[in-house]
Amino acid sequence: MIFVSHSRPDTRIPFRGESTWVARQIAREIEARGATPFLDEAQVDAGADFEEDILQFLGKAHELVVLLTPWVLDRPYVWAEIGAAWGRRIPIVALLLGITAAELQTRPGIPLLLKKRYLLELNDVEVYLKQLGERVQQGEG
Numbered sequence: 061m062i063f064v065s066h067s068r069p070d071t072r073i074p075f076r077g078e079s080t081w082v083a084r085q086i087a088r089e090i091e092a093r094g095a096t097p098f099l100d101e102a103q104v105d106a107g108a109d110f111e112e113d114i115l116q117f118l119g120k121a122h123e124l125v126v127l128l129t130p131w132v133l134d135r136p137y138v139w140a141e142i143g144a145a146w147g148r149r150i151p152i153v154a155l156l157l158g159i160t161a162a163e164l165q166t167r168p169g170i171p172l173l174l175k176k177r178y179l180l181e182l183n184d185v186e187v188y189l190k191q192l193g194e195r196v197q198q199g200e201g
Contacts, residue, residue: 061095061096061097061098061117061120061121061122062090062095062096062097062098062121062122062123062124062125062192063097063098063117063118063121063123063124063125063141063145064083064086064087064090064097064098064099064125064126064127065124065125065126065127065138065141065142066079066080066082066083066126066127066129066132066138067079067127067129067131067132067135067137067138078157079127079129079131079132079157082127082157082182083099083127084099086125086127086155086185087099089185089189090125090189090192093189093192093193093196094193094196094197095122095192095196098117098121100113100114114137114141115144118141118144118145118148119148121145121148121150122150122151123145123150123151123152123153124141124142124145124150124151124152124153125153125155125188126138126141126142126152126153126154126155127155127157127182128154128155128156128157128159128164128179129157129158129159130158130159133159133167133170142171142173142174146173152173152174152177153177153180153188154174154177154179154180155180155181155182155185155188156179156180156181156182157182160181161179161181164179165179
């Protein structure tokens with residue numbers, strides 16, 4: 061299972077809703093490669109214990125794909141998900157949208173565990189998806 065982490069849109073700020081759409085596309089492409097994506101809006105029922113469901117799915121995930129945007133950096137749930145993945149020592153794949161690797165790496169408060177990773181621009185998501193497809197074919201994904 062691949063946990064797809066992103067922030068919900070802040071409808072007060074123009075163009076922030078695009079990250080949810082992008083996360084859905086990433087989940088769709090993960091599924092097309094033969095892996096099972098987890099996307100909170102698709103798998104957490106209305107009225108459910110959100111935090112418990114997130115922890116449960118993070119506990120089953122084989123890796124975390126996190127969509128990093130300038131506004132997600134202020135969202136505590138995304139940081140909690142990254143920390144949980146790091147604690148479990150599962151791969152963390154960071155996809156950048158609206159922020160460059162240099163901007164992320166020089167921003168104060170960004171943990172080293174994220175700065176030292178290979179950061180992919182969203183336009184290069186095919187690199188990750190190709191590798192994921194190969195792992196699934198080998199029975200690793």
